[in-house]
Amino acid sequence: MDKDLYHRHRFPAEIIGHAVWLYHRFNLSFRDIEELLASRGVLVSNETIRQWCLKFGQAYANNLCLSRPRRGGKWYLDEVYLSMNGQCHYLWRAVDRAGHVLDILVQSRRNRHAAKRFLRKLLKGLCYAPRVMITDKLKRYAAAKQDIMPGVEHRQHKGLNSRAEVSHQPTRLKEKPMRHFKSPTQAQRFLSAHGPINNLFRCRRHLLSRVDVRAAREKAFFTWQIITNALAAA
Structure with missing residues (x-):
C-alpha cells in the first residue's frame, strides 16, 4: 500500500491499522476502541476512528483480495x-x-x-x-x-x-x-471490508493443533502488518 495514503495523518500506520483491525475483527463500537486505545496512552476520538475505518478499511480489504489464494471449487x-x-x-x-x-x-x-x-x-x-x-x-x-x-x-x-x-x-x-x-x-461498504479482513484471521481452530493455530495466527498478523504498511513505515 502506498505511503501517501497516510499523508497528513497525525498517527502512524501501526495505530491506524490496529484501530481498523479492532473494529472489523471484534464486536466493538467506535467508543469501545477509543477507550482501548486510551488505556495504551493513545488519545484519539471515536469520530477519528470512524473516519479511519471508512478510509482505510476498504483499502486494506482490497489489498487482501488481490493477494488471496484461489479458493476451492x-x-x-x-x-x-x-x-x-x-x-x-x-x-x-x-x-x-x-x-x-x-x-x-x-x-x-x-x-x-x-x-x-x-x-x-x-x-x-x-x-x-x-x-x-x-x-x-x-x-x-x-x-x-x-x-x-x-x-x-x-x-x-x-x-x-x-x-x-x-x-x-x-x-x-x-x-x-x-x-x-x-x-x-452503509451495509455494503462495511461488509465488503469486514469479510476479507476476517478471512485473514480465520484459521479453523477445530482442525488444527495448538502449535499450528499459533503459526497460522502469526502468519496472519505478519500479513496484516504488510498490508497496513506498518513494516515500511517503521
Missing part, C-alpha cells in the same frame, strides 16, 4: 434479510468450503434478477467459475445459474448449505454495537 450461497429504516433488504453471501467469504451483495429484492446480479458480481471478482454451486431450495438460484453458469453443477438442499448460513453470524453480532445498518450503501 465449491461455492455455498445464501441470503439473509436485513432490516434498515423499517424496510427489508437482503444480504447475498457466498462462501467456500472452509467458510471464507467470497463476496457479498446487499439488494432490495430476492428474485431471479437479484440472483443473476450476484452471480455476475462473483464471477467478475473471482475470475473463475466453481465446480459445484450449493444453495438452499430458493428457485431463483436455479433460474439464474442456468443463464449465467449453465455448465456448473447445482445442488439444492437445505442441509447442505449450513456453511453459508453460519457465515451470517458475524454480521448479526456486529449489527448490535452498530445499532443496525442505516442504509444499503
Whole structure:
C-alpha cells in the first residue's frame, strides 16, 4: 500500500491499522476502541476512528483480495434479510468450503434478477467459475445459474448449505454495537471490508493443533502488518 495514503495523518500506520483491525475483527463500537486505545496512552476520538475505518478499511480489504489464494471449487450461497429504516433488504453471501467469504451483495429484492446480479458480481471478482454451486431450495438460484453458469453443477438442499448460513453470524453480532445498518450503501461498504479482513484471521481452530493455530495466527498478523504498511513505515 502506498505511503501517501497516510499523508497528513497525525498517527502512524501501526495505530491506524490496529484501530481498523479492532473494529472489523471484534464486536466493538467506535467508543469501545477509543477507550482501548486510551488505556495504551493513545488519545484519539471515536469520530477519528470512524473516519479511519471508512478510509482505510476498504483499502486494506482490497489489498487482501488481490493477494488471496484461489479458493476451492465449491461455492455455498445464501441470503439473509436485513432490516434498515423499517424496510427489508437482503444480504447475498457466498462462501467456500472452509467458510471464507467470497463476496457479498446487499439488494432490495430476492428474485431471479437479484440472483443473476450476484452471480455476475462473483464471477467478475473471482475470475473463475466453481465446480459445484450449493444453495438452499430458493428457485431463483436455479433460474439464474442456468443463464449465467449453465455448465456448473447445482445442488439444492437445505442441509447442505449450513456453511453459508453460519457465515451470517458475524454480521448479526456486529449489527448490535452498530445499532443496525442505516442504509444499503452503509451495509455494503462495511461488509465488503469486514469479510476479507476476517478471512485473514480465520484459521479453523477445530482442525488444527495448538502449535499450528499459533503459526497460522502469526502468519496472519505478519500479513496484516504488510498490508497496513506498518513494516515500511517503521
